[in-house]
Amino acid sequence: MRKVVVAGVGMHPCGIWPDKERSEIALTAIINALEDSQVPFKDIQKVYCSHVLEGASIAQIICQKIGLIGVPMINMENACTSGSTAMGEAYFAIATGQYDVALVIGVEQMSNMGVLGGVADTKSLDSLLGMNIMPALYAMNANEHMHKYGTTREQLALVAVKNKKNGTINPYAHIRKEFTLEEVLGSRRIVDPITLLMCCPNSDGGAAAILCAEDVLSKYNSKPKVYMAGTALRTYAYGENSNDLNRRAAKDAYEMAGVDPKDVDVAEVHDAFTIGEIMHYETLGFCPLGEGGRFLEEGHTQITGDIAVNPSGGLQSRGHPLGMTGVAQACEVVWQLRQEAKGRQVNNPKVGLCHTQGAGGVACVNIFTL
Amino acid sequence: MRKVVVAGVGMHPCGIWPDKERSEIALTAIINALEDSQVPFKDIQKVYCSHVLEGASIAQIICQKIGLIGVPMINMENACTSGSTAMGEAYFAIATGQYDVALVIGVEQMSNMGVLGGVADTKSLDSLLGMNIMPALYAMNANEHMHKYGTTREQLALVAVKNKKNGTINPYAHIRKEFTLEEVLGSRRIVDPITLLMCCPNSDGGAAAILCAEDVLSKYNSKPKVYMAGTALRTYAYGENSNDLNRRAAKDAYEMAGVDPKDVDVAEVHDAFTIGEIMHYETLGFCPLGEGGRFLEEGHTQITGDIAVNPSGGLQSRGHPLGMTGVAQACEVVWQLRQEAKGRQVNNPKVGLCHTQGAGGVACVNIFTL
Numbered sequence: 001m002r003k004v005v006v007a008g009v010g011m012h013p014c015g016i017w018p019d020k021e022r023s024e025i026a027l028t029a030i031i032n033a034l035e036d037s038q039v040p041f042k043d044i045q046k047v048y049c050s051h052v053l054e055g056a057s058i059a060q061i062i063c064q065k066i067g068l069i070g071v072p073m074i075n076m077e078n079a080c081t082s083g084s085t086a087m088g089e090a091y092f093a094i095a096t097g098q099y100d101v102a103l104v105i106g107v108e109q110m111s112n113m114g115v116l117g118g119v120a121d122t123k124s125l126d127s128l129l130g131m132n133i134m135p136a137l138y139a140m141n142a143n144e145h146m147h148k149y150g151t152t153r154e155q156l157a158l159v160a161v162k163n164k165k166n167g168t169i170n171p172y173a174h175i176r177k178e179f180t181l182e183e184v185l186g187s188r189r190i191v192d193p194i195t196l197l198m199c200c201p202n203s204d205g206g207a208a209a210i211l212c213a214e215d216v217l218s219k220y221n222s223k224p225k226v227y228m229a230g231t232a233l234r235t236y237a238y239g240e241n242s243n244d245l246n247r248r249a250a251k252d253a254y255e256m257a258g259v260d261p262k263d264v265d266v267a268e269v270h271d272a273f274t275i276g277e278i279m280h281y282e283t284l285g286f287c288p289l290g291e292g293g294r295f296l297e298e299g300h301t302q303i304t305g306d307i308a309v310n311p312s313g314g315l316q317s318r319g320h321p322l323g324m325t326g327v328a329q330a331c332e333v334v335w336q337l338r339q340e341a342k343g344r345q346v347n348n349p350k351v352g353l354c355h356t357q358g359a360g361g362v363a364c365v366n367i368f369t370l
Numbered sequence: 371m372r373k374v375v376v377a378g379v380g381m382h383p384c385g386i387w388p389d390k391e392r393s394e395i396a397l398t399a400i401i402n403a404l405e406d407s408q409v410p411f412k413d414i415q416k417v418y419c420s421h422v423l424e425g426a427s428i429a430q431i432i433c434q435k436i437g438l439i440g441v442p443m444i445n446m447e448n449a450c451t452s453g454s455t456a457m458g459e460a461y462f463a464i465a466t467g468q469y470d471v472a473l474v475i476g477v478e479q480m481s482n483m484g485v486l487g488g489v490a491d492t493k494s495l496d497s498l499l500g501m502n503i504m505p506a507l508y509a510m511n512a513n514e515h516m517h518k519y520g521t522t523r524e525q526l527a528l529v530a531v532k533n534k535k536n537g538t539i540n541p542y543a544h545i546r547k548e549f550t551l552e553e554v555l556g557s558r559r560i561v562d563p564i565t566l567l568m569c570c571p572n573s574d575g576g577a578a579a580i581l582c583a584e585d586v587l588s589k590y591n592s593k594p595k596v597y598m599a600g601t602a603l604r605t606y607a608y609g610e611n612s613n614d615l616n617r618r619a620a621k622d623a624y625e626m627a628g629v630d631p632k633d634v635d636v637a638e639v640h641d642a643f644t645i646g647e648i649m650h651y652e653t654l655g656f657c658p659l660g661e662g663g664r665f666l667e668e669g670h671t672q673i674t675g676d677i678a679v680n681p682s683g684g685l686q687s688r689g690h691p692l693g694m695t696g697v698a699q700a701c702e703v704v705w706q707l708r709q710e711a712k713g714r715q716v717n718n719p720k721v722g723l724c725h726t727q728g729a730g731g732v733a734c735v736n737i738f739t740l
Contacts, residue, residue, distance in 0.1 A: 021494070067608065
């Protein structure tokens with residue numbers, strides 16, 4: 001397999017943009033990635049577009065506005081892991097030698113949507129039990145974690161405090177406002193113990209990344225080489241719970257990248273609800289099982305900590321335009337590894353990790369190295 | 371690149387099944403494909419699921435009902451070419467050596483949907499001009515073809531007569547009723563010259579195919595080896611019209627498969643509207659440009675003709691559950707090549723072709739050989 005590098009990344013800010021077309025949001029991200037990479041659009045050989053909500057041929061509709069290049073374009077959906085999935089598929093297309101240069105787009109416009117549905121069969125037991133309602137699912141995770149490991153409401157709130165603070169220094173973030181511990185705890189209860197400010201916002205946004213084979217990169221730019229070194233998309237195996245699934249995806253990605261959890265300097269982790277970040281400190285191997293809450297409180301995951309988690313503000317603050325998230329995470333990690341993250345720059349990172357987890361039982365971990 | 375074969379195929383009949391869950395429809399197809407291939411579900415290493423209408427993690431939701439196998443699963447959408455796209459992606463995953471065995475699912479439930487939307491930006495020029503309304507687009511194609519080449523309304527109707535007759539001998543077809551030329555011409559006008567019976571129905575349905583590396587097939591069954599020999603997914607290149615795009619996809623797929631149009635014995639062609647079949651006789655190289663109408667009238671594309679086109683009944687008769695179609699076409703071609711197509715069996719076919727074309731400017735051709 002050939003080595004794959006990220007030639008460039010770009011983003012459209014997250015927020016509420018009901019008057020923009022989805023393609024307009026995506027185009028800004030793509031043009032930024034083309035500029036960043038210095039790759040001419042005509043050199044793109046395959047396009048992967050991640051989006052979740054209704055729409056057909058989104059990649060084709062978007063790309064027609066830049067130029068007609070005739071290449072294969074594929075739209076992908078894997079719930080909240082859609083963007084990470086598209087990154088992984090683009091990786092394999094290049095690593096296996098099919099193509100030299102691929103564009104990954106992640107886009108979603110959630111401000112125009114109705115109620116998010118379709119995550120489970122409407123007549124399934126899961127749906128009838130309300131298990132297709134995301135805050136309810138995560139609330140069960142939170143209650144279990146509190147009961148088993150003594151995780152506190154304050155720790156659940158502290159994730160939001162940290163990530164919302166990080167978001168204030170990210171120009172692409174949707175929520176750019178600090179909140180105190182008291183404000184997070186005192187905000188409207190959604191499903192106990194989850195309060196409104198422990199939930200990510202529903203945002204519009206777009207992100208793009210251009211991947212290429214290592215040996216063609218020099219044609220385009222001489223920025224620090226960021227390798228996509230590991231990628232693992234996994235679904236439930238027999239007997240697994242959510243922790244097991246995420247742990248296995250992480251293990252497989254680490255193995256492929258040839259790195260250990262302790263090597264990770266910066267991570268973008270799926271904090272759609274704050275309990276997620278605490279759980280995934282553990283599943284990603286940053287700390288032992290059950291110690292996520294303490295690990296957070298001790299400051300390890302601050303921008304200045306050993307493993308900066310969600311320096312972008314994460315889903316809590318950047319927002320969670322479903323199809324965009326995995327690609328947006330990759331943008332942040334690339335900026336961090338290239339030391340271009342300005343006010344939120346992590347100190348000299350060498351290894352970055354992106355993690356998403358999605359409805360239907362799917363987890364994806366992508367690892368980037370210098 | 372390794373050789374890839376179809377280990378087995380399966381289908382759920384097309385029709386109107388509003389009381390079934392989408393996953394129930396897909397499961398029937400998958401179980402039929404597993405039985406046909408003798409591949410145990412646990413041997414599946416990657417799943418590609420094609421669906422277009424709303425829903426998230428459909429592959430995961432479906433497959434959880436058969437068993438938890440932990441493998442990567444990806445949902446794909448490429449408008450009407452979604453199923454063909456998924457077949458192509460599965461092909462490459464095996465041909466490049468990533469995986470030995472992959473499952474492709476195509477499923478759609480159109481009876482529960484509202485109006486089909488999202489094919490173009492709502493504020494785009496195309497939409498404002500009504501170009502995202504499929505019958506309108508195809509009516510323009512038909513009018514152009516009639517004007518330029520003298521194609522007649524009767525020829526447009528004859529496609530429906532042929533395919534609807536073929537559908538009567540396909541147990542998986544939605545419309546299993548013969549219509550006379552007069553009935554087709556006299557049915558309700560949709561957009562001139564297209565009448566109701568020149569349009570495919572909106573159907574529910576599911577199809578599945580299991581692809582594997584040639585060298586592992588003998589572990590599973592000893593049926594006639596059907597190779598997936600060529601696949602080409604293409605989008606508009608600069609200066610191309612729809613004919614050019616489809617012609618280029620075909621040319622690339624022929625080249626990859628090492629066959630010529632004259633080698634094709636059986637073809638499943640995108641006849642969402644009957645003019646499509648006539649146009650694609652030409653773009654696929656079965657006859658010269660402009661002669662599609664006459665080629666049809668001369669009987670070349672009957673089941674008993676030189677190139678049997680849509681022996682399944684095509685989209686006209688089997689139906690067009692969007693995400694299913696490309697996979698359903700592959701099922702038919704595999705049955706034909708294995709001489710298992712019963713009453714609609716084409717005489718001793720060696721080369722089969724599947725063609726779809728989708729909104730947003732996308733065409734896909736997959737070629738199968740014995």
